[in-house]
């Protein structure tokens with residue numbers, strides 16, 4: 171049996187949290203408890219901190235040798251094969267500064283204004299922002315909440331593709347933010363089938379792939395078949411699973427050959443370049459970080475159930491279904507009949523949640539809560555939202 175809390179995830183000093191300079195704990199002032207943006211409250215893995223210290227100890231923050239590979243595409247390929255059985259050629263990847271940048275670059279090379287893109291809602295807000303700035307029509311496929319959880323409707327995608335000749339792309343965020351859905355292989359096979367029938371490019375955001383709870387299994391959509399891979403751009407990063415968003419690094423596997431050649435032919439400065447600290451941190455994460463990651467996933471698994479128990483006890487009117495993946499809880503406040511949106515009510519009660527409407531109109535009456543924190547903090551958050559404690 172593994173030790174229950176080897177990295178002391180429950181020992182979070184709230185004064186330390188309130189002093190953190192990042193957006194999550196800084197933006198809304200010292201009185202608030204913060205469960206909004208998707209950063210974990212924990213320090214990065216000790217192996218990552220050690221590696222970063224080592225970079226500083228060497229005393230060289232000059233140019234890395236850009237004629238050499240960062241080594242990260244090779245580590246990414248090895249990791250995808252080892253964890254998910256997906257074999258990819260590292261030379262088919264491009265490194266970016268973040269996932270949304272990669273998405274935007276791909277949109278700019280694959281669409282013209284007025285083309286359409288389909289994606290599931292509720293959804294991570296920067297997707298909509300990216301589509302809007304690329305002047306794309308959005309086909310929002312609404313997720314349905316059933317007795318068995320959130321359902322993804324491939325038929326709606328098929329109908330949309332059949333009736334809209336300008337539909338060029340389907341974006342698949344899996345695992346999904348904010349519902350925490352981890353799509354099954356058969357659901358992914360269906361999406362690939364529609365993409366093949368209607369010649370759609372698939373853009374897969376798989377940044378939450380490491381954060382799937384048993385019995386769920388992450389299946390990279392590009393691993394479904396060589397044909398699927400050849401029409402898929404898969405974007406990933408170490409930033410969610412290892413809590414490194416501030417280091418700005420992501421990677422994309424560009425399956426379609428022509429697109430890959432086009433992107434690789436762009437001037438290198440267009441995408442920026444990986445920074446030395448990010449290279450060190452991601453290398454440590456992907457070579458030595460798995461013990462920490464496994465412990466984090468165990469802790470998050472326990473937290474997602476704890477959140478359910480606390481809501482049942484203190485605020486049973488809130489609808490909650492434990493996510494299959496991610497550390498994000500998608501909470502349904504609609505039965506309360508509040509005039510204000512739940513994040514506004516929560517804010518007045520001293521908790522910052524992410525507004526449901528940011529995830530699309532379908533999110534009205536909902537809010538997203540981040541439970542990557544200590545058990546004690548989750549309890550304080552729930553009690554505050556429920557007004558069980560001043």
Ligand SMILES: Cc1ncc(COP(=O)(O)O)c(C=O)c1O
Nearest residue numbers: 208268269270294347375377420
């Ligand atoms: C689904 C999804 N994609 C992308 C990101 C952000 O990635 P990046 O900071 O690399 O743009 C997040 C952050 O929470 C996310 O949840």
